Each structure stands twice: as structure tokens, then as C-alpha cells.
Amino acid sequence: MKIVAVTASSAGPAIALMAAEALKRTAEVMGHSVRAETQDPGVATEPLSEAAIAAADVVILATDARTDGERFAGRPVHEVRTADAIRHTRAVLDAALALVSTPSAVPVQAPSPAPVVPAESASDAPAHGGKRIVGITACPTGIAHTFMAAEALQKAARAMGHEIKVETQGSVGAKNQLSPEDIAAADAVVIAADTQVDTSRFGGKPVYVTSTKQAIKAGQEVIGTALAQPAGAASGPSSATTGGAASAETAKSRSGPYKHLMTGVSYMLPVVIAGGLCIALAFALGGIYAGEREGTLAFALNQVGGGAFRLFVAVFSGFIAYSIADRPGLAPGLVGGLLAQEMGAGFLGGIASGFLAGYLTRFLAQRIRLPATLEGLKPVLVLPLLATLAVGLGMIYVIAPPTQALNGAMNGWLLGMRGANAALLGLVLGAMMAVDMGGPLNKAAYTFGVGLLASRVDAPMAAVMAAGMTPPLGLAVAAFLFRGRFGADERRAGGPAFVLGLAFITEGAIPFAAKDPLRVIPALVLGSATAGAVSMAAGARLLVPHGGIFAALIPGAVTQLPAYLGAIAAGTAVTAAALFVLKRRSPAVDDAGIADAARGAA
Numbered sequence: 027m028k029i030v031a032v033t034a035s036s037a038g039p040a041i042a043l044m045a046a047e048a049l050k051r052t053a054e055v056m057g058h059s060v061r062a063e064t065q066d067p068g069v070a071t072e073p074l075s076e077a078a079i080a081a082a083d084v085v086i087l088a089t090d091a092r093t094d095g096e097r098f099a100g101r102p103v104h105e106v107r108t109a110d111a112i113r114h115t116r117a118v119l120d121a122a123l124a125l126v127s128t129p130s131a132v133p134v135q136a137p138s139p140a141p142v143v144p145a146e147s148a149s150d151a152p153a154h155g156g157k158r159i160v161g162i163t164a165c166p167t168g169i170a171h172t173f174m175a176a177e178a179l180q181k182a183a184r185a186m187g188h189e190i191k192v193e194t195q196g197s198v199g200a201k202n203q204l205s206p207e208d209i210a211a212a213d214a215v216v217i218a219a220d221t222q223v224d225t226s227r228f229g230g231k232p233v234y235v236t237s238t239k240q241a242i243k244a245g246q247e248v249i250g251t252a253l254a255q256p257a258g259a260a261s262g263p264s265s266a267t268t269g270g271a272a273s274a275e276t277a278k279s280r281s282g283p284y285k286h287l288m289t290g291v292s293y294m295l296p297v298v299i300a301g302g303l304c305i306a307l308a309f310a311l312g313g314i315y316a317g318e319r320e321g322t323l324a325f326a327l328n329q330v331g332g333g334a335f336r337l338f339v340a341v342f343s344g345f346i347a348y349s350i351a352d353r354p355g356l357a358p359g360l361v362g363g364l365l366a367q368e369m370g371a372g373f374l375g376g377i378a379s380g381f382l383a384g385y386l387t388r389f390l391a392q393r394i395r396l397p398a399t400l401e402g403l404k405p406v407l408v409l410p411l412l413a414t415l416a417v418g419l420g421m422i423y424v425i426a427p428p429t430q431a432l433n434g435a436m437n438g439w440l441l442g443m444r445g446a447n448a449a450l451l452g453l454v455l456g457a458m459m460a461v462d463m464g465g466p467l468n469k470a471a472y473t474f475g476v477g478l479l480a481s482r483v484d485a486p487m488a489a490v491m492a493a494g495m496t497p498p499l500g501l502a503v504a505a506f507l508f509r510g511r512f513g514a515d516e517r518r519a520g521g522p523a524f525v526l527g528l529a530f531i532t533e534g535a536i537p538f539a540a541k542d543p544l545r546v547i548p549a550l551v552l553g554s555a556t557a558g559a560v561s562m563a564a565g566a567r568l569l570v571p572h573g574g575i576f577a578a579l580i581p582g583a584v585t586q587l588p589a590y591l592g593a594i595a596a597g598t599a600v601t602a603a604a605l606f607v608l609k610r611r612s613p614a615v616d617d618a619g620i621a622d623a624a625r626g627a628a
Contacts, residue, residue: 027058027123030074031086034065035108040519040537045088045111047515052115058123065089084122086111090181102126107181112541156187157253160204161216162223164195165238166288166295166469171533172196175218175238182245190216190249195223214252216241221289222349232256237285283381284466289349290380291473294342295571298476301334302570302583309569309582335479339373340364342477343380350384354391354405358383358413365421371429372437373477378425379417387413437481448485449563455486456493456558456597460550463497463532463539476571488568488584489561491530492593493554495574498527498534499594500553500601501546504609507602511609516541530574542609549604557597564589 031049035041046062053060061082063074076097079085085103087095088111095103102125106118161179165171176192183190191208194201206227209215215233217223218241225233232255234248241248304327308317312324317332319325343363347355362379366372387409396404443451458471475490502524505512512520519537526534539546567585570577578584578591 027083027126028081029053029058029060029084029086029119029122030078030082031060031062031088032065032074033062033108033111034089039064040515040522041090041108041112043518044513044515044537044541045108047513048112048115049086049088049119053119056116056119058119060086083126086118086122088118090177105185107185156189157213158211159183159188159190159214159216159249159252160208160212161190161192162195162204162219163192163238163241164219164221164223164292166221166292171220171238171242175241178242178245179216179218179249182249186246186249188249188253192216195219214249214255216248216252218248220285221292222286222345222352224352286346286349286381286384287377287473288469290342290344290346291469291476293345294338294476297334297338297341298479298571299573301331301338302479303577303580304328304331304334306331306569306580306583310580336367337364339367339376342373343376343383346377346380347384347387350381351387351391351409354409355384355387355413357410358387358417361414362417362421365418366426366429369421369426369430370433371421371426372433372481374433374436375421375426375429376477378429379421382420382425383413383417386416433481437478437483440478440483440486443485443562446563448565449559451486452489452493452558452560452562453555454558455489455562456496456554456556457551459490459493459532459558460497460535460554461547463535463550468494468532472571479569479571484567484569485562485565487571488566488590489558489593491568491571491574491577492561492566492590492597493558494532495527495530495594496553496557496597496601497532497550498523499598500527500550500605501535501538502527503598504602504605508606508609511606528575530572545608546605549601549608552604553597553599553601555597556600557593560596561590561593564593566590566593 029049031046033042033045033049035045042064046064049062050060061074061078063072074097079097079101082101085098085101087103087105088108089105090108102122104118104122104125106121111118161176163172163175163179165175172194173196176194179192180190191204192202193204204227209227209231212231215225215228215231217225217233217235218238219235220238223235225235232252234252234255236248236251308324308327308331311327312319312322317325317328340360340363343366344356344360347359347362359380362383363376366375366379369375371378390409390412391404394404394408396408440451455471455475458467461467471490472494475487478484478486502520505517505520505523509517516538523534523538535546535550539550565586566589568577568590569583570580575594578587584590
């Protein structure tokens, strides 16, 4: 049979091309033919002609975004996600062909040519039988997972016949913000976040809180669960702060220490980055003694950066507490973090004070009962006062002394590391950065590196960033050099992956790893471990926690710059070499890749 297909993905041209290639190859094996059109500005594919559409027996729309289906009117149309077209290609083709081969089957009409409801009009009437949903997505760094989760929820809602408007709380602020009208018209609220999100504006609405990973993996399940929430259910630590009782599942989804820690990291990062860059600029203008030359611009920049560094432990601690206990936990968390910094307890003390402030405030909110006329004083007076007193005194007399000693011992050990010991630490941190590419282990290693910046221990940060850049860089280089081991879609994805690697976005390696995890992930771990070990052994130091290669362009941001760049190059080379070896026997290599390899050998 003749099949025409349209593929499109908000994740970039690589995914759309992978879906098109998978459909073509599998259909050929099954004895059918597929003509595919990839809808992406960066990909030059020939649009489907009217003659090709007229001759087609069935249409497959493998897209993650709304597609104009007017030209397919009257044709059987099967709609799927690009991920299904890549992973379950034969099943997708079988389902599409069943629309033609079943005598009683009524041709499925293409999507209605009615205009797409704009984001700002999410409160307009939904499709017949559909529901209105609003959502928020957020991740610690606010880059990759925030927008991937939003796109997954939008695709899932469309597939289920519902309307959704998603606000993304990313690194550049909130986008597509929900208006009061949007919220008032919503039947349910989805919060897909790995950090704390304020839910007070959703009072009285069914709210379901989950992770970005779950939204990406099972968008329809998330939306179905949200719509099944009882009316008036709201997420939050207590009725005092959110106006409703959380369901057991919702409370469980947001109560993990890891999530609270990542909330603190997400609010802390801008402070650390700004402070680190100011100090780097001070060193660039005034040299190593910039902080001693009063009256100069370099001295002023050093003061600004130093102020940010004195502040960021307090911000980190405060927003850990905020994640646990909402706004009443912010004041005791900030005070505890500031005391930790001033008393030498550093980052470890900030973690302790944040969790103590959060859980203590939440405990007091649940236990203290006041007359109805005084209930309004609890979140703004009673809870902050009692919790701040307890956390502050606890920090001074109980937490700070042993933590200060532990922090000093650890910093001294790290500063004194040389040779094999330094390389071993770098190897472990590097492997953690690559093994789950943005997951918990990656974030744990990253948080460790960032936290040490407060104590001016900046060698681990250099190792972490070098190791985080290596996976997408190594894949890009391997796809360019060893073309026969990669499919056409992967080779096209090499360019974007290279740019993401330079920008320290490890998630750029995810599409490659998802297609062939047993071969790709070990290669990535080897390369990142090499980068981390070389960086630590060479004594490279980094003053800023983000920016990738672009941060290295600022004079003074990186010490031992040649060694740092060498570590990145070494990790990239090891990754590419490991891919050359491991992917040689990979069954994922397509016919085009084999043909390229044959031509290269000839």
C-alpha cells in the first residue's frame, strides 16, 4: 500500500527525521511504501504533493504539535506521537493500515481545519466533550525539562480531546503566564515540577502535582489523574498555607528531600552565577590582588561578587525551607543559612538549616491551633517567629560547631588533593554527570560542585562542567567522524548536539541515548569520567557554575585554561572512540549508515 506521512517535533529536527526514517525503513520491510514530509524550518524536505496525497491509501501524522490536516480531508488518518513512530514503528504502521483493510472501518477524518486556539485564549470553549486544563512546568535549571514537559502535556491533552494552557517557569522567567480567567475556567490543574511552585492562586481547583519526568513519559496518564482529582483538592503543606487538603498521592509526589534540595538550587543558581562572573571580571581587570586595591573598578566588582557569594547559602537554605513549608518557612530558612555562612558552617550548614526550618515550620503549622480571629497571624507572625528563634539558636549552639569542623576538614582535604586522589574524585563526579544526563545523579554532582564555590573550592566545579559538556560533544564528533555507525537522523542531530554541549546542556545527548542506551550510555560515562579526572588532576578551577565554553571566554573565570580545555577535548575524544568500538555491532545502524560506511571504505 501507499502511505504518506507528516512528521514534526518541538524537540528539534532530529526527532522528526528519526520518525520519518523509521516509518520508511519499516514500511519497506513490510512491502509498503512511505513518502514523508518533515515539517521543520531547519530541514529541507520536499512537501507532499497533491498527487501523492491523492494516491495514498492512508495518512500517518507523527507529530508533537498541532498539524493542519485540511489537505488530508477524506483520507484515513492515523495520528501518533513521534516517540511512538520511532519506538513502535511496526505497530503504528499496522494500526494505520487497519483503517484501510477493515471493511467496516470509517475513514478517520484529519484534524479540523479550525484555527488553533491561541495560548492567550485558553479559557475559550473547548472541543465537544473536552475539558479545560491549566498547568505549570518547572525544573531546577529551567532549560530542557521545563519545556519538554510542557510540550508533552500539550500533546497529550490534544490527543485526549482536551484544551490546555501551560505556563513554563524557566531560566528566563515565566512564559505563557496563566491569567485569572484561565484559572477560573479550568477544570483541573497540573503542576509538573521538580522545584517548589506556588499553588495559592489555584485555591478551590483540583490540583495534581507530579515531576517533569512523569509528564514527559506519561502525559495522558498525568492529565487523566488530574481530572480525576476531587473538586477542591489542592497541593500544599497544610491548609493554613494553601487553603485545602492535599491528596495522599499529591503530598507524596512533592515531599521528597531531593525535590526540596533542587528547589533551593534553582533559586540559588542566579546568585552564584552573577557573583562568580563579577569576581572573574574583577580578576580580569585587577589581577589576583583586585580585592586589595580600594577605589578601583576591580575592587568594586570584587565586592559585588563577594556579596553575592555571602548571600547564596542563605538563599539556598531559605528556598529549601520554602519548598517544604511554603512562605512561612522562608524567613527561618534565610536566617539559618546566613548564620551558617557567617559561622563557617558553609554549604553543609545551609542544607541542615534549610531542612530544619522547613520541617519545623510545617510541624508547627499542623500543631498550633489559634482562634479563628487570630488564624491570619499564624503564617506571617507566629510561625516565622517561633521557627526563626528555634533555627537560629539551634544553628549557633548545636549545628554550626560540628558542621564548621566537618566543612573545614572537607575543604582542607579538597584543597590539598593532588595527583591520584584528585583524579579519582574527578572521575566519580564526571561519571555521575553522564550516567543519567540531567537526572538525580547528575544534579547531585552538580550541586556538590556549586556548593563548594561558597568556600572558594572551585576545582570540582571545573571538573563537573567539563564532564557535563562531554556527552553531547562526543556524540557530535562521533556522528561526524564515524558516519557508518549512526543513522541519517543521528548524523543530522550531531550539529545541534555540538552546540548544546558547548553550552553545558548535557540533555543534548538524550535522543542518542534513548535510541541505543546499552551502547551509548557506557561510552558517555567513560568520556565524562575522563574529562573530570583530567580536570581535577591538572588543577583547573572554575569560578562560575554555568555557561559552558562561553564562561571560559571571560578572562579570569577559569584558571589553568589550557588544562581545562584539554580535559574537555580528552573526554570528547574518549567518548567518540568508545562509540566507535561499542556501536560497531549495533543493530540500530540503518541501511543508509551502512551504505555510507561502504562508500567510505571504497
